[in-house]
Amino acid sequence: MKLVTLSAIAALFVSVTVAHGDDWTGYTYSSVSTTSAVKGMNRIVDRVGKETDGELKIELHLGKTLQIASSDITQAVGDGVVDFAADFFFSGSVPIARVLNLPMLIENDDEWAKASSAMEPILQKAFAEQDVTLLGGYRYPEQTIFTTFEMKSLGDLNGHKIRVTSPEQGKFVEAFGGAPITLAGTDVPTALERGVIEGVLTASAGGAKNWHEFLPYDYRFPVNYGNSMIIANTDAFEALSDKDQDILRKIVSEEGPETTAEFIEDEKVQQQSQADAGMKITPLKDGDLAMAREKLTPFWETWAKENGPQYEEALKAVRAAIGK
Structure with missing residues (x-):
């Protein structure tokens, strides 16, 4: 039995x-x-x-x-x-993964491939925990700046409320005088209608695909991925x-x-569709990239130091991989 x-x-x-x-x-x-x-x-x-x-x-x-x-x-x-x-x-x-999302750190496809490869063993371990x-x-695609007001340069962020999806994006907005606000995606349309926010950091094929009717302007500045x-x-x-x-x-x-x-x-496809529907798409102003990179680079180092040695090592690995 x-x-x-x-x-x-x-x-x-x-x-x-x-x-x-x-x-x-x-x-x-x-x-x-x-x-x-x-x-x-x-x-x-x-x-x-x-x-x-x-x-x-x-x-x-x-x-x-x-x-x-x-x-x-x-x-x-x-x-x-x-x-x-x-x-x-x-x-x-898994907050150490945010190394890959630091504003102005990774700026193109080649850098993304090298950085993500460098981070892979670190992320495998962090998720396993x-x-x-x-x-x-x-x-x-790169996150750019969609707004209810016209932007011709990063200086135009000053005094405006922008929805962000991470503290690191928030630091970018603050660096140019804006006020970062965190909201769930489902709350974005209502917040735009009521003026709670005046813009979002997203991609044409991302959030803008659903919210474009509330966002008449897109400044094509690549904040992060x-x-x-x-x-x-x-x-x-x-x-x-x-x-x-x-x-x-x-x-x-x-x-x-x-x-x-x-x-x-x-x-x-979405960028063209949004332009055809009346969205004003403003190309990157000369000098904005270099100016933003210089302003944000010290933040990468401060961010890593505040979070601890593992973060400093992760940032070091990424910067070595992309040559920054």
């Missing part, structure tokens, strides 16, 4: 483990199915089901369809509330067979860059 009972318990344990490994709950911060971010995640889900011959199935839920705050996605993955996710707001859980396995990611991490619960990932782990990693490594490429292409 004892042997039967133990066997039954063992069988139950195996069945639960297999079910958890085979049937995953996925989540993305984005609530709009037509964005490149969601399209990329859907491709991952579809490919995983096919290439594992149905051994791993992921049901993807869009943002706001589960009771998970955008800022809590990485924690929800680590806690096993969901097994798999794309997280744009991961820096609250949250019981999360980092599989890959994608990035948005925003990126999303594609992550899995470590216990769930390790419960997969080695074969399925390899398949999932391979698919994410291919679809992450593809999503980035689609965002870059969509940026051109």
Whole structure:
């Protein structure tokens, strides 16, 4: 009787483990199915089901369809509330990742590739400390300045309230006399209508895709890049067979860059569409880039020092990789 009972318990344990490994709950911060971010995640889900011959199935839920705050996605993955996710707001859980988002540090695609490669082992370790396995990611186009007032240079930020998505973006706005305000994306349209904010830092293919009707001006100053991490619960990932782990990693490594490429292409399309709809797009003023870089460089060093030796080492690694 004892042997039967133990066997039954063992069988139950195996069945639960297999079910958890085979049937995953996925989540993305984005609530709009037509964005490149969601399209990329859907491709991952579809490919995983096919290439594992149905051994791993992921049901993807869009943002706001589960009771998970955008800022809590990485924690929800680590806690096993969901097994798999794309997280744009991961820096609250893994703040060292914000090195990649420091304003004026990374200014082009080549620098991004070198910097993200330098940060990869640091981020792998940081996510692992949250019981999360980092599989890959994608990035948005450069974040520029969309406003309700006309801008011809960075000096025109002075005295205006700008929505930001990180303290580092906030420091940029403050450096030019503006007032940074943090708001959830769902609150942006109402805040613009009521004058609570007068602008946002985003991409044409990002927030401006949804909010362009409230934002008649775009000053094409590249403040920084925003990126999303594609992550899995470590216990769930390790419960997969080695074969399925390899398949999932391979698919994410291919679809992450593809999503980035689609965002870059969509940026051109959306920028033209917004211009056709009446948005005034002002090109970068000569001298603004050099002036902003000189003003923000000391902030990188202060930011890293205030956060501790690990941050200083991470910043040092990135700067060495991009030659700054």
